[in-house]
Amino acid sequence: MNRADEDEYRQFVTARLEPLRVTAYLLCHNWHTADDLVSITIGKLYRHWRRVSAIESPDAYIRGMLTNAWLDERRRPWRRERSTDDVPDRADAEHSEELLADREHLLDLLSQLPPRRRAVIVLRFWCDLSVEETARVLGISTGTVKSQAARGLESLRLLATLDRAGIRAGNGEEA
Amino acid sequence: MSYQTVFREAVGEIPPTSIDVEQVIRRQRRRHRLGRTGLAAMVGAAVLGVTVPLAIAGGSGPDLPASSPSPTPSAQSARTPRPEPGTTFSATDLAVFAALAREAPDVEWITEGWPSDGDLVTWHPVDSAKLYFGQGPIRAGDRTGYFKLQLQQDWDRRVAFCIPEKNQENGCVNSTGPAGEKIQTWSNQAPITSSDKNRMLHGKPAAPTSDRFSTHYGVAVERPDGTFLIVTMSADGENSPLTLAQLTAVALNPAITLD
Numbered sequence: 001m002n003r004a005d006e007d008e009y010r011q012f013v014t015a016r017l018e019p020l021r022v023t024a025y026l027l028c029h030n031w032h033t034a035d036d037l038v039s040i041t042i043g044k045l046y047r048h049w050r051r052v053s054a055i056e057s058p059d060a061y062i063r064g065m066l067t068n069a070w071l072d073e074r075r076r077p078w079r080r081e082r083s084t085d086d087v088p089d090r091a092d093a094e095h096s097e098e099l100l101a102d103r104e105h106l107l108d109l110l111s112q113l114p115p116r117r118r119a120v121i122v123l124r125f126w127c128d129l130s131v132e133e134t135a136r137v138l139g140i141s142t143g144t145v146k147s148q149a150a151r152g153l154e155s156l157r158l159l160a161t162l163d164r165a166g167i168r169a170g171n172g173e174e175a
Numbered sequence: 176m177s178y179q180t181v182f183r184e185a186v187g188e189i190p191p192t193s194i195d196v197e198q199v200i201r202r203q204r205r206r207h208r209l210g211r212t213g214l215a216a217m218v219g220a221a222v223l224g225v226t227v228p229l230a231i232a233g234g235s236g237p238d239l240p241a242s243s244p245s246p247t248p249s250a251q252s253a254r255t256p257r258p259e260p261g262t263t264f265s266a267t268d269l270a271v272f273a274a275l276a277r278e279a280p281d282v283e284w285i286t287e288g289w290p291s292d293g294d295l296v297t298w299h300p301v302d303s304a305k306l307y308f309g310q311g312p313i314r315a316g317d318r319t320g321y322f323k324l325q326l327q328q329d330w331d332r333r334v335a336f337c338i339p340e341k342n343q344e345n346g347c348v349n350s351t352g353p354a355g356e357k358i359q360t361w362s363n364q365a366p367i368t369s370s371d372k373n374r375m376l377h378g379k380p381a382a383p384t385s386d387r388f389s390t391h392y393g394v395a396v397e398r399p400d401g402t403f404l405i406v407t408m409s410a411d412g413e414n415s416p417l418t419l420a421q422l423t424a425v426a427l428n429p430a431i432t433l434d
Contacts, residue, residue, distance in 0.1 A: 001207075006200065013196050014308045015327065021194075022186055035193050042196065046203040106185040125178035 001049060009049045012058070013042050020066060026122045027070045029111045037073065041066045063127050064137025067119045074115055109159045113152055116140075120148040121156075188337040188347065190365065191391040191409060197310070256284040256311045267307050267434050271324055274428035275313075279421045285312040285319065305329065307433055313416050320410030320417070324425075326433060330403035337361045346419075352427050357397040362419055364388045388412065392419045394426040404431065 001009070020041065024034035044065055045052060052058050110118055116138070123134045124145070131149075135142045255272050258264055264272075275282055310323040337347035337359065346362040365388060392415065393407040406426040408417045417425075425431075 010196060010200065010308075011306050013199075014325065015306055017192065017194065017196070018189065021189065021192060022183075025186060026182060031190050032193075038192075039194050039199060042194075043199050043203055046200060047207075106181060122182075126182045128179065 001046070005049060005053075008053060009046060012053070013045065016059070016062070017042075020062070023063060023122060023127060024066055024070065026107070026110065026126055027067065027118060028073075029107055033073070037066060037069050040069045040073075044069070057133065060127075060129050060133040060137055063123060063129065067123060067137065071115055071119065106156075109156050112159055113155055117148045117152040117155070120145055121152040124149050188361070190363070191393070191407065253284055253286050257286040265434055267326070267431065268309065270428070270430045270432070271309060271425075274425045274431055275322070278424040278428075279315065279417055281315045282313050282416055283315070285314055304433060315416035318410065318414040318416040320408055320415050322417070323405075323407045324431075325405045326431060327403045328401070328433060330397070352396065354427075354429065355399045356427060358423065358427070359395045360393065360419060360423060362390070362392045364390050390415050392417070392422050394419070394423045396426045402433070 017038065020038045021031075021034050024037040025031060028034055028037065041062065045062055052061055055061055110121065113121065119138060120134060123129045123137065124131070129137070131142050131145045135145045138145070140148075254276065255264070272284075305328040307326040308324070310321065312319060313322050314320075346360065348360050350358045350360070352358050389409060389411050390413055391407065391409050393405065396404045398404070404426055406422050408415055408422050410416065
């Protein structure tokens with residue numbers, strides 16, 4: 001990489017470091033891992049900078065690199081998390097929006113989603129990528145993105161409902 | 176409320192990063208260099224495989240000198256950091272140095288002896304019409320730390336360093352400056368968990384034997400013209416070379432502008 005390219009890379013990365021860290025944190029829920037993921041991603045970006053800087057939407061691309069770095073890391077045995085695809089089929093739809101806005105629990109709820117669904121939620125609703133961009137960076141179809149996003153949001157609402165119901169029960173309140 | 180706002184508030188305070196972009200660049204350069212020299216080394220090894228046995232067969236060579244010990248690092252300092260070879264400081268660089276000298280007259284820039292495997296003592300700013308970034312180690316007497324300054328024309332407003340309602344214990348305070356600037360200051364302390372080897376790799380001195388925590392101060396200023404300036408200071412223990420008040424004064428200096 002020549003000096004001009006390197007300066008361009010440095011400028012690009014410096015301006016995006018904090019948003020990338022937040023994205024990584026939303027995915028992994030741990031600041032140390034988030035910094036590791038961002039370091040891995042910007043290291044890869046350096047090696048492919050000429051190609052990435054020439055594409056139309058480098059921001060979407062680097063978020064895809066970050067998400068895939070997280071998915072790869074999760075496969076390592078010492079980083080394996082337990083998550084479930086199945087959400088119990090009880091819901092309190094009447095209060096679900098209100099409960100989803102209970103932000104203290106959002107990250108915990110997010111971490112209970114299966115990884116790819118969590119990635120779709122973060123890319124679509126935090127990074128504001130379009131359905132097409134999300135599909136491209138994750139290497140899945142647009143239909144899958146739509147269904148995963150819808151299921152992800154629904155799961156968050158259900159988990160929030162159950163979480164709240166559990167708190168009420170624990171406090172001896174009437175549900 | 177938008178999903179982005181919900182997510183942003185859920186994230187809460189963003190702790191100081193351990194990522195050093197310059198370190199990443201150096202590591203990638205080294206990796207690239209090693210990749211290129213790897214082949215040459217293999218060829219060289221093959222050649223040696225032939226020539227060394229021949230030399231041994233021809234008789235013993237001269238004694239090799241013993242390797243000299245590594246120099247003991249002794250931090251040297253100056254009123255300005257060391258520029259990159261062949262470059263001169265820009266107007267923004269000089270404004271940063273002047274602001275620091277004015278607000279903290281006892282502060283000097285460490286130009287040599289800062290433990291690192293690279294060129295962390297060299298002031299290598301990113302300088303463009305939209306963004307400026309510079310960093311370097313400083314000292315005030317025997318207190319040393321790392322100073323960073325970033326000035327941007329645009330800022331991703333989804334990123335906040337702390338939320339005062341949630342993080343009062345971390346000194347997260349919003350205020351307004353004399354020229355209408357929106358100021359956010361924060362300070363926190365984090366335990367030192369890295370090994371000394373890792374700290375050296377990231378250009379930090381060996382961890383202190385007592386006070387095994389680091390102190391981080393930060394000031395973010397949004398100026399009335401929309402430009403955004405962030406200044407941070409990291410130091411081991413409580414011996415920061417700059418106070419939060421001095422750091423805030425540097426961040427409010429109107430002479431620091433994009434070229």
